[in-house]
Amino acid sequence: xxxxxxxxxxxxxxLARPVVKEGGMTIMAEGMELTDSLIARLQNMKIDRxxxxxxxxxxxxxxxxTKYAERMERMSVLFRRYGEDKWMVRVxxxxxxxxxxxxxxxxxxQKAMESMETEPDEHGGSGxxxxxxxx
Amino acid sequence: MDEDLxxxxxxxxxxxxxxPTLPTVLEELTSLMADPDASSEAIAxxxxxxxxxxxxxxxxxxxxxxxxxxxxxxxQHALVLLGFNVLRxxxxxTSVFDMMVMSMxxxxxxxLGCATACNIIARRAGFEDPEEYAVxxxxxxxxxxxxxxxxxxxxxQIVSTVQSKEMTYFQAEKDVMGFGHDRINAWLAxxxxxxxxxxxxxxxxxxxxxxxxxxxxxxxxxxxxFLVRLFEFGNSGDDQTAYLRPxxxxxxxxxxxxxxxxxxxxxxxxxxxxxxxx
Ligand SMILES: [Fe+2]
Ligand SMILES: [Fe+2]
Numbered sequence: 001x002x003x004x005x006x007x008x009x010x011x012x013x014x015l016a017r018p019v020v021k022e023g024g025m026t027i028m029a030e031g032m033e034l035t036d037s038l039i040a041r042l043q044n045m046k047i048d049r050x051x052x053x054x055x056x057x058x059x060x061x062x063x064x065x066t067k068y069a070e071r072m073e074r075m076s077v078l079f080r081r082y083g084e085d086k087w088m089v090r091v092x093x094x095x096x097x098x099x100x101x102x103x104x105x106x107x108x109x110q111k112a113m114e115s116m117e118t119e120p121d122e123h124g125g126s127g128x129x130x131x132x133x134x135x
Numbered sequence: 136m137d138e139d140l141x142x143x144x145x146x147x148x149x150x151x152x153x154x155p156t157l158p159t160v161l162e163e164l165t166s167l168m169a170d171p172d173a174s175s176e177a178i179a180x181x182x183x184x185x186x187x188x189x190x191x192x193x194x195x196x197x198x199x200x201x202x203x204x205x206x207x208x209x210x211q212h213a214l215v216l217l218g219f220n221v222l223r224x225x226x227x228x229t230s231v232f233d234m235m236v237m238s239m240x241x242x243x244x245x246x247l248g249c250a251t252a253c254n255i256i257a258r259r260a261g262f263e264d265p266e267e268y269a270v271x272x273x274x275x276x277x278x279x280x281x282x283x284x285x286x287x288x289x290x291x292q293i294v295s296t297v298q299s300k301e302m303t304y305f306q307a308e309k310d311v312m313g314f315g316h317d318r319i320n321a322w323l324a325x326x327x328x329x330x331x332x333x334x335x336x337x338x339x340x341x342x343x344x345x346x347x348x349x350x351x352x353x354x355x356x357x358x359x360x361f362l363v364r365l366f367e368f369g370n371s372g373d374d375q376t377a378y379l380r381p382x383x384x385x386x387x388x389x390x391x392x393x394x395x396x397x398x399x400x401x402x403x404x405x406x407x408x409x410x411x412x413x
Binding site: 088 | 381
């Protein structure tokens with residue numbers, strides 16, 4: 001799950017959270033797949049952020065969009081003071097292992113997303129999509 | 136360092152309560168707190184009078200940090216669900232952080248992240264009223280903010296010591312002032328009449344094994360601070376991890392696998408929490 005600015009939304013992404021207007025009205029349900037026309041509609045409605053499934057966008061800076069591979073690499077920096085401390089070394093290695101597993105899962109998901117994008121959309125492609133793509 | 140410096144620093148720190156930027160509401164609330172007959176209606180009325188503050192408080196209590204996302208519609212409602220202590224903690228932290236401009240935005244995020252982690256940890260440990268743990272997490276580094284506001288010169292010295300001596304912020308504070316924000320937290324908490332459990336957690340989050348009366352809450356905040364640094368969500372003033380006291384895990388009856396679960400939940404919630412800005 002990743003919260004992204006609407007400018008980075010692309011057709012094929014799926015909503016991980018419903019899109020809700022300020023007053024609380026739901027505009028689009030969770031699980032819905034975005035198309036170019038839906039994205040344009042959201043932009044018109046001044047929705048500036050949406051939450052989509054997976055982690056499709058690489059955004060700079062630390063913070064909310066946790067990139068586990070990066071976390072894993074940071075462990076040796078964060079624990080640099082405690083290289084001699086048995087307990088803290090154990091903690092560090094355990095935490096690095098946690099992020100490693102998460103990073104692997106994240107990478108696998110990303111690969112799956114990418115292969116979905118490059119594959120020609122023959123099975124169950126939405127009509128809307130073919131109508132709007134120019135050759 | 137010497138007693139004189141400590142007395143001067145303490146005096147200057149506690150003057151923060153007189154700053155005109157702090158809402159007058161806070162003073163009224165502190166005195167209402169002393170009155171055992173004060174009703175929640177009376178308290179809600181005092182808070183609601185300050186519309187800017189009420190809006191901020193409502194935004195905060197509706198974040199996932201306190202466990203009722205998007206479901207609290209009024210101050211009165213928040214008082215019933217979260218209690219007076221939690222609300223007062225939120226008012227203190229938002230007001231104090233408000234005085235800081237952008238330079239300390241990272242510490243605000245660090246505090247929000249810690250509050251989130253504390254709620255998750257407290258629930259996993261099976262403690263009642265996890266929102267009280269969350270607000271203790273929110274307030275845990277308040278002493279750093281107040282030092283920066285009241286004693287900008289000392290603050291600058293601390294920041295440059297972090298760099299030049301490769302120290303953690305906490306060590307640098309002790310290097311410069313002779314004591315850390317844990318001590319300052321204790322002064323502030325007493326000054327604002329915060330309840331003893333939150334006060335001790337604020338004062339003991341770097342040494343939870345020394346907590347006398349409220350060890351569980353001190354351990355929750357200690358672990359929350361450790362984990363939020365691990366994710367580097369926000370910025371606590373240095374780029375090192377804090378020492379994780381094994382006693383804290385023992386106190387909470389946590390195994391390493393419990394930490395995995397807590398971290399999973401933290402990652403999920405950080406996406407939402409990063410939105411709680413002013
Ligand atoms: Fe701290
Ligand atoms: Fe901290």
